[in-house]
Amino acid sequence: MKKFVSLLLILIMAATMVCGAYAENGHQALLNVAGSDPEDVSPFKTDKGTKSMLWSVYESLYDLDPKTGELCPVLVDGTRGENGGYTIVDDTTYEIYLQEGIYDHAGNPVTASDVAFTYMKNIEKGFKSYYSKLEEATALDDTTVQLKLSAPIENVSELLPYFINIWVYTEKAFNDSPSGLTTDACGTGRYKLTQFVSGASLTMEAWDNYWQKDESKINERHQAHADKIVEYFMSEETQIVIGLETGSIDICTKISTESCSDFLEGGMYANQVxxxxxxxxxxxxLNPNCSPESPMSDANLRLACFYAIDNNYVVRALGDGTAVACNALGVKEGTVDYNEAWETVxxxxxxxxxxxxxEYLVKSNYNGETLTIMTNTDNNGAYKTVxxxxxxxxxQLGVKTEITVYDRNTADSKRRDPKAFDLEIVSAVSVASSNMEMYNYLFNTQTTGTDKTLWYVDDSRLNELFTTAYAVKTNTPETMEALYQYVIDNGYSFGLLRMNANVAFRTDKVEDIMYQGQHLVVPGSSPLK
Amino acid sequence: MWKYILKRVAWLLLVLVGTAFVIFTVMYFVPGDPADIALPASATFEERQAFRNELGLNDSYMVQLGRYLYKTFIKLDFGTSWTYNVPVMQELFSRMPRTFMLSLITIVLGAVIGIPLGIYAALHQNRWQDHTMMVLAMVGVSMPEFWLALMLVILFCLRLQWLPAFGIGSVANWVLPVITGTVAGIAKNARQMRSSTLETVRSDYISTARAKGVPERSVIYKHMLPNALIPIINIIGAQFGKSIGGTVVLESVFTFPGVGLFLLNSINTRDLPAIRSSVLILAFFTAVVMLIVDIIYACIDPRIKAQYVASGKGRRKA
Amino acid sequence: MNEEFLDIQDLVVTYTSGKAIVHAVNGVSLQLRRGEILGLVGETGAGKTTIAKSILRILPDRSARLAQGKIMLDGQDLLSLTEKEMLEIRGNKVSMIFQDPMTALNPVMTVGGQIAEAVQLHEHVDLNQAKKKTCEMLEMVGIPAERFNEYPHQFSGGMKQRVVIAMALACNPELLLADEPTSALDVTIQAQVLEMINELKQRFNMAMILITHDLGVVAETCQRVAIIYAGQIVEIGTKEEIFRHPAHPYTQGLFGSLPNMNSGAKRLHPIVGMPPDPTNLPKGCPFAPRCPHATDQCRAAEIPMKTLTEDHSCRCLLQTEG
Incomplete structure (x- = not known):
């Protein structure tokens, strides 16, 4: 017994010495990041939030300025074309102009035919939804890509995926890749993917031979301040906190507010993190179920309920700094069509x-039924508190309620059953640059295959207003205003709050955090000490 | 004896088919539409239908079941994970060695440390050694694994900074997961061994051995131990079978990419091929482990061996 | 050779069970000559097995305490020997057969192996010679030597007991302690086993203490009989004396309770009452509560052993010394 224990102790000490030595050899510009598991490193389904790290490995034609929501050229040549990099030849034909001299990590030149290949490959790989209208992508010459659509782009934000969600790779890289670019990567970004251990970590190294030699054309989101970035896929927040406190983690891309208590003002590690x-x-x-099976189909009841809720109070109940209350149904920062007036009306x-x-309750047909509030378990149960x-x-108003909670996937299924709930608390889709993306989720009847929205709203006037505002040609501040006002007058949705996304970082290594559009962290471009 | 083993192997195949049937049916009825998860929220209804058609999710239960059984058992194609986009078997085989090693080390250490402790406690029954050990064992069995894991991490990684808290880079990364997993194993084995030993020690044949003049050491190691070990083998086998898929907690806390995390993630994303194939693999391993345990049983206890031989032959030996 | 081969003097053994102390053996003295069979008769819990286990010193360490006494075997005091020396005695000079053959053998060892173990331990021979001796012993008890490599579960109860006997006798012990060797067997097998024991005793000139509660067995095999009650010997003498002239009221009760086939009796005549609680023995004669002839004197103090004839003693105040 004694021998065994001493042997074990010796082993432990030996192991720690090895680790210590290893740590000291690390470069100063090595960043350890705690993030989520991307599951694979393919460039095909790029809207997955868990793949945000790979944003540094692959580049798209444009990226979004997180503050203004406008397109910034990356691979395209902004000086050519009528719209700063692309030209709308006609309703169903677009031409995109690439820069010259682009090549990928393996040295393969990137030409328009590669971009066309990328488009068609992405559709094949199951990313059809975003490119449902793309009939064909061809290369007119080395730097001109032609997109042929089966129908005109009608709606706002329909064009965006063609520009920002397309992570470009070369045909040769795809064919050369042993895994078809699922467990290895070859793109044009500032960082090369050097290692991917499924379920554990991925390693990126700064690419010294970046194709863009003109410094003025590299925007602040495509810098490479760190020589090497290792991302660990960590789901256990306690581990992340300990990592930050001991210095084995430098940045955590998403951390809940409770876990940050040691790092905020007066906390034990406030100086280090x-x-x-x-x-x-x-x-x-907060969406009401407007089907006939639910009492919420009565507009008066809806308005009664909404006026009785103080969302500022809800935000306070979640705890300091966990969320911000919304005074309008829309996302303010980084969108091109948010109207400040909505907050004061x-x-x-x-x-x-x-x-x-x-007053509204009296006018309504409410007869004392118990309403079901459905929500899901995301965000560590915050929605349950809400x-x-x-x-x-x-x-307080006099309306009885009961609460049911499911995991998100089950909640999405339950929504299909109009008898399952009366009110739902859910987070709408991420808004990349236009609030119409959110209104599309809330009010579009196309996603259900029936004439109603996901929440069973059956209102032809709403449809009309929405379709008008959603169409590119008629999308103006006035049409958006009309839609907004109609929604608010009828109480079709209540924008409660936006959760705060916290990024924790060690102050001895990292100066500040760089974000790309959609509030995702770009660790490589974050200025370091 | 060989006939018995062959019979068991045949049963194994049946077990696998049965498992496939059960997991398929269960996942069929679980709420959660893969189309909703895989496609963006703005996908239209037609797109969702098209996606489902492609995956064959719109067919009837029997058709889907038939297709699945055919694909798995006749074509031996275990599918491609919808989330990880790699063939399920490839992903499993890359993770299996880690989980396997972790389980194996945990079980072996648990047995090697727990069994002697149990015997020691039994031989010093009702003295302070016995009481201390049983209290510790109770604590060990009752501690939730994740709590112990986090406590160890706080102690060794945060305060003492001796060990890394996560990842799978070096040997040091394995220390804490192994310790966490072993504690419960040691406690269980010690308790079981103690009660098994106490029972054996009271047996008449131990008195006979003593009356024969067998020295006490030989009584313990030659007469008592083989008999006392018999129930433990079953327990250790069961532990091993369970731990192949059951190291989820450890894997979660220590970012240890193993089969458990893979299965958990697949369930969350309703990744049907991954779930079905993972469960099949786990069932296969468990059944094989059980078979090995039964064979070891037979080697140690001649009564069991006789039973197997008899059942293999189909009639009882006189 | 009239010296006593085995001489137990004033043996007292207690067990500790929780807080209570069980007085299992309370001052037992008996003598045995070489080649003699002594029957030790008494009810369950009277202390018979304890006496036997004390001779071999295989009482459970924790709970049993050999408070006082001397056990002289062939001139040596067994209680003063070291454990190492006792190992030489056990299985070699003194052997014991236990009551239940079904559990007396190690299920995971071959029967031949178990017998050979005893041989190897005491005769210091190599494996082959031990095997030879084992086969001889097996044949001697009527088991074919080919069954050397079989396991206990492959034998019937009677055959298992024979294996046990073979194991006990493998090293030619001088004293055999048989603890109810036939109680677990049916009558026909009982007869066979007893016959075999007798035969072997003749062959090896073994002394034997045969513990039993069956007077019929005593009648068939024993030369002398000792009656035990509540950890004390209440009567001891030759078989003829005890059977023809039972002196102690308890002995009389025992014989009286045997059903008489000739009398056509419809009811049995048991001894009234229950044996005393060994943790709380009464003062004086332990049989007094049940004895039809008990007097106050009986209950007052410990009763000494009275010699009735040359080979018949009784621990009872009512007897007259002869």
Missing amino acids: AVSTLPDNKEVV PSYQNTYDLALAK ALVISSFLE
């Missing part, structure tokens, strides 16, 4: 008026 907080570009909304979004709510607070507000 800082937290950068931005409100998410996803809004958490009195509506349930910015007014808490119990008396008014009771549901509880809302439930109390509605009690």
